[in-house]
Amino acid sequence: MKPTSELELAELIADAKTPLQIKGGGTRLMGLPDGNVLDTSGLCGITLYEPGALTLVAQAGTPIAEIETALAAENQRLAFEPADLRDVLGTSGTSTLGGVAASNASGPRRISAGACRDFMLGVRFVDGLGDVVKNGGRVMKNVTGYDLVKLMSGAHGTLGVLSEVSIKVLPSVEMQLCLRIKGLDPLRAVAAMSAALGSPFEVSGAAYDVNGAVSLRLEGFEASVRYRAAQLVGVLAEFGPIEALDDQDLCTQIWCDIRDARRFKNTQGDLWRISVKPSDAPDLLSVLNPSQAQLDWGGGLIWLTMPSGTDVRAKMTVAGHATLMRASADTFSTRARFHPEPAPITKLSADLRARFDPIALLNPGLMGACHEDRI
Amino acid sequence: MDMPSPDPIVLSRKAELVSRLLQVLPSDAVIEDEMETRAYECDALTAYKCPPLLAVLPRSTEEVSAILRICHEMNVPVVPRGSGTSLAGGALPTADCVILGVARMNDVLDTDYANRVIRVQTGRTNLSVSGAVEEDGFFYAPDPSSQLACAIAGNIAMNSGGAHCLKYGVTTNNLMGVTMVMMDGEVVEIGGAHLDSGGLDLLGVICGSEGQLGVVTEATLRILHKPEGARPVLVGFDSNEVAGACVSDIIKAGVLPVAIEFMDRRVIEVVENYAQAGYPLCEALLIIEVEGSEPEIDAQLKLIREIAERHNPVEFREARDSDEASRIWLGRKSAFGAMGQINDYMCLDGTIPVSSLPMVLRRINELSEEFGLDVGNVFHAGDGNMHPLILFDANKEGDLELCEAMGAEILKLCVEAGGCLTGEHGVGIEKRDLMHVQYAPADLNAQMAVKDVFDPKWLLNPAKVFPLDASDTRRALQVAAE
Ligand SMILES: Cc1cc2nc3c(=O)[nH]c(=O)nc-3n(C[C@H](O)[C@H](O)[C@H](O)COP(=O)(O)OP(=O)(O)OC[C@H]3O[C@@H](n4cnc5c(N)ncnc54)[C@H](O)[C@@H]3O)c2cc1C
Numbered sequence: 001m002k003p004t005s006e007l008e009l010a011e012l013i014a015d016a017k018t019p020l021q022i023k024g025g026g027t028r029l030m031g032l033p034d035g036n037v038l039d040t041s042g043l044c045g046i047t048l049y050e051p052g053a054l055t056l057v058a059q060a061g062t063p064i065a066e067i068e069t070a071l072a073a074e075n076q077r078l079a080f081e082p083a084d085l086r087d088v089l090g091t092s093g094t095s096t097l098g099g100v101a102a103s104n105a106s107g108p109r110r111i112s113a114g115a116c117r118d119f120m121l122g123v124r125f126v127d128g129l130g131d132v133v134k135n136g137g138r139v140m141k142n143v144t145g146y147d148l149v150k151l152m153s154g155a156h157g158t159l160g161v162l163s164e165v166s167i168k169v170l171p172s173v174e175m176q177l178c179l180r181i182k183g184l185d186p187l188r189a190v191a192a193m194s195a196a197l198g199s200p201f202e203v204s205g206a207a208y209d210v211n212g213a214v215s216l217r218l219e220g221f222e223a224s225v226r227y228r229a230a231q232l233v234g235v236l237a238e239f240g241p242i243e244a245l246d247d248q249d250l251c252t253q254i255w256c257d258i259r260d261a262r263r264f265k266n267t268q269g270d271l272w273r274i275s276v277k278p279s280d281a282p283d284l285l286s287v288l289n290p291s292q293a294q295l296d297w298g299g300g301l302i303w304l305t306m307p308s309g310t311d312v313r314a315k316m317t318v319a320g321h322a323t324l325m326r327a328s329a330d331t332f333s334t335r336a337r338f339h340p341e342p343a344p345i346t347k348l349s350a351d352l353r354a355r356f357d358p359i360a361l362l363n364p365g366l367m368g369a370c371h372e373d374r375i
Numbered sequence: 376m377d378m379p380s381p382d383p384i385v386l387s388r389k390a391e392l393v394s395r396l397l398q399v400l401p402s403d404a405v406i407e408d409e410m411e412t413r414a415y416e417c418d419a420l421t422a423y424k425c426p427p428l429l430a431v432l433p434r435s436t437e438e439v440s441a442i443l444r445i446c447h448e449m450n451v452p453v454v455p456r457g458s459g460t461s462l463a464g465g466a467l468p469t470a471d472c473v474i475l476g477v478a479r480m481n482d483v484l485d486t487d488y489a490n491r492v493i494r495v496q497t498g499r500t501n502l503s504v505s506g507a508v509e510e511d512g513f514f515y516a517p518d519p520s521s522q523l524a525c526a527i528a529g530n531i532a533m534n535s536g537g538a539h540c541l542k543y544g545v546t547t548n549n550l551m552g553v554t555m556v557m558m559d560g561e562v563v564e565i566g567g568a569h570l571d572s573g574g575l576d577l578l579g580v581i582c583g584s585e586g587q588l589g590v591v592t593e594a595t596l597r598i599l600h601k602p603e604g605a606r607p608v609l610v611g612f613d614s615n616e617v618a619g620a621c622v623s624d625i626i627k628a629g630v631l632p633v634a635i636e637f638m639d640r641r642v643i644e645v646v647e648n649y650a651q652a653g654y655p656l657c658e659a660l661l662i663i664e665v666e667g668s669e670p671e672i673d674a675q676l677k678l679i680r681e682i683a684e685r686h687n688p689v690e691f692r693e694a695r696d697s698d699e700a701s702r703i704w705l706g707r708k709s710a711f712g713a714m715g716q717i718n719d720y721m722c723l724d725g726t727i728p729v730s731s732l733p734m735v736l737r738r739i740n741e742l743s744e745e746f747g748l749d750v751g752n753v754f755h756a757g758d759g760n761m762h763p764l765i766l767f768d769a770n771k772e773g774d775l776e777l778c779e780a781m782g783a784e785i786l787k788l789c790v791e792a793g794g795c796l797t798g799e800h801g802v803g804i805e806k807r808d809l810m811h812v813q814y815a816p817a818d819l820n821a822q823m824a825v826k827d828v829f830d831p832k833w834l835l836n837p838a839k840v841f842p843l844d845a846s847d848t849r850r851a852l853q854v855a856a857e
Contacts, residue, residue: 052623053729053759075629104571115571117579118548133821134814139726140758141545141798143534143583144806144813145840146822150547150579154572171629194489200512200600224671231668277568279489300570321573339573344563348828349575355824367574 014130463803
């Protein structure tokens with residue numbers, strides 16, 4: 001099924017009797033629950049782009065690449081830098097705006113610019129009854145009624161199928177620079193990233209490879225970037241020698257690799273994405289002792305691989321959540337992709353799904369109760 | 376303003392309610408005396424007043440939970456209240472409600488610089504959150520003009536913004552977690568010091584829900600290190616259009632000022648009379664502030680000057696020291712007060728796409744002539760959040776109604792221009808009946824479905840946000856369930 005208009009999408013859902021598997025580009029999720037594939041890529045095209053107002057509106061199936069090209073022509077960009085996970089997940093296809101929005105896909109700049117959800121200004125979607133709903137709009141400040149835009153971001157299509165998304169965009173930068181510190185253990189690495197992020201020098205990326213270096217990104221006008229880099233070198237003196245990289249292509253490469261978790265391409269085991277308080281990351285790493293790990297968001301986002309079938313959540317003694325990103329079909333059939341939540345939250349979420357999708361058509365079982373933890 | 380008629384059963388059970396509340400609260404936390412409940416009869420939208428049945432002032436999440444459990448059992452509506460500075464009537468009581476004020480819950484629970492978060496009880500005022508971390512060089516970014524008085528509770532409920540939100544975002548972008556008490560007394564933890572939700576983004580929908588989904592008692596907020604410095608410039612233009620075009624060009628050029636504030640001639644004149652800030656008397660004036668180290672500031676201002684000069688400004692004034700900086704801000708900061716000196720005013724809050732600025736300003740002036748009421752415009756231009764101030768005389772028969780009618784026309788204009796009814800003040804009762812202008816029935820149903828889930832009996836702040844005709848079947852269901 002491949003609707004080419006919102007109206008068609010609405011009719012299709014209104015008529016559906018059996019579960020639908022909603023697919024944007026199909027780049028972000030592996031092993032989706034069964035159902036007739038509802039392909040949104042026919043809902044395509046940028047409907048409005050006002051560079052002077054930093055706003056862009058596009059249909060949900062519009063490829064991210066098309067949006068990025070349009071933005072680049074005006075020297076603007078998606079500041080939340082959504083990851084391209086095709087390599088690491090072994091998926092193919094074209095990432096779409098709807099898929100990015102529905103999964104709240106946010107890259108390294110999450111810690112400074114914000115998440116995808118922070119850049120979403122408005123949505124149009126079709127709920128599980130086939131009703132078309134709009135929320136938010138295309139202006140940067142809007143508190144008119146409840147913020148269903150946030151609710152839809154990260155709902156993975158389970159509350160409605162997005163048909164159109166408005167986003168805030170930002171200017172591209174004149175220059176980026178990457179500072180690197182090698183040879184730190186996780187504890188020191190997180191301390192270094194915290195020191196950088198707690199400074200006034202506007203670090204827009206702070207990541208760490210367990211087998212490699214701490215990387216800190218600075219962006220902006222050249223004079224400002226160089227000034228801040230010099231200041232940071234002072235702030236971080238106690239952490240050892242610091243290398244400054246200003247080759248633009250190299251910097252782009254470094255941060256794309258981090259964003260896309262490329263170091264996990266072709267690695268063995270289950271791939272997890274864990275969100276914790278940054279200072280909890282070192283402890284968690286020593287408990288889990290993963291074969292490979294990368295920290296992003298100053299330590300707040302951990303990517304790691306574990307032997308297939310390991311129950312990472314059972315070993316998490318700290319607050320946060322772990323998402324299973326890549327695993328065998330077997331593992332996916334017994335373990336929920338998303339972190340089970342406390343009972344009252346589970347109930348609220350289930351009740352919301354029951355309201356927005358009463359006959360459980362939209363990616364049923366993807367987020368809600370799966371059979372996992374009963375086994 | 377239509378409000379549902381008070382529930383006679385609730386009114387008749389006041390004594391029982393008081394005695395049950397006194398079993399879970401100290402006596403100084405329950406206010407039942409009619410003289411004293413008057414203190415809670417309105418918020419900053421003073422045109423509407425109604426004393427509540429009772430007010431309660433809990434000191435802990437446990438007390439809030441105990442109160443809500445009782446009210447839930449007895450079907451008593453509850454209106455949460457922070458500091459009562461809402462401009463939308465969000466904290467306006469009904470005659471049969473309990474006002475639940477969190478003002479006594481104002482502790483800092485944890486400051487964590489390594490993770491750049493602070494945990495507070497929500498009765499704490501916005502400014503005192505920054506106050507708690509200021510000595511260590513940090514601050515909490517959202518800064519509503521009411522920050523001395525307003526509470527984090529109200530900021531979360533209204534998703535409040537501030538002068539610096541162009542760079543730092545509004546409350547929702549700086550809120551990481553909450554402890555919230557549901558109407559039935561259950562305490563839930565949502566989010567925390569980690570980023571983003573593992574499941575549905577409930578935090579995102581709680582922020583901005585105007586006290587209708589639960590009572591928020593604690594919050595984890597993001598804090599940032601203060602910038603090394605900041606400096607404003609003032610730029611005057613001989614037309615609104617040109618000022619609007621200049622804003623757009625600055626944004627496009629890739630400079631991201633922390634604030635771009637706009638004032639029109641009417642406001643400039645009033646402010647000059649009131650505060651003598653030394654503003655040029657021109658058609659439109661921008662105050663643009665940038666941050667960073669001295670050299671960074673110089674570089675940004677150089678670029679801004681270049682852009683502004685392409686638009687033939689009548690004045691470009693850069694603050695050379697902190698004294699001049701505060702003079703530039705003086706007029707802007709006293710604008711509301713200055714307007715208040717000449718008359719009563721109603722402050723609107725619609726947002727429009729920045730590109731429609733000239734058209735909307737022109738239409739507002741036309742409406743001003745049609746209705747015979749004076750309007751001044753002072754607002755956050757960087758994000759299109761307008762604040763037209765309509766002047767009226769509260770003592771003159773019919774003037775308030777005329778002003779409201781004109782306000783409604785302006786807000787409809789904002790929606791037509793591709794914008795919205797409210798950018799930061801919230802819907803409350805003020806814009807409740809205009810929601811149909813922005814949203815179709817299905818849009819409102821989807822929002823009310825969320826309310827149904829969190830508060831099935833519709834007891835929390837029930838007569839706000841949604842037009843009564845849209846919510847009445849849902850509210851009636853609650854009564855029928857008895
Ligand atoms: C002079 C002036 C200037 C202002 N400037 C700005 C500005 O620049 N930007 C801006 O955004 N706003 C501004 N405002 C509006 C107002 O200050 C904000 O809306 C503020 O966030 C309200 O906070 P409060 O604590 O006073 O909330 P209240 O007025 O007490 O309540 C506001 C809403 O929050 C709900 N609520 C209160 N406590 C809780 C709780 N614990 N749990 C759940 N819900 C709760 C209430 O039910 C109500 O709906 C201004 C107001 C004034 C008077």
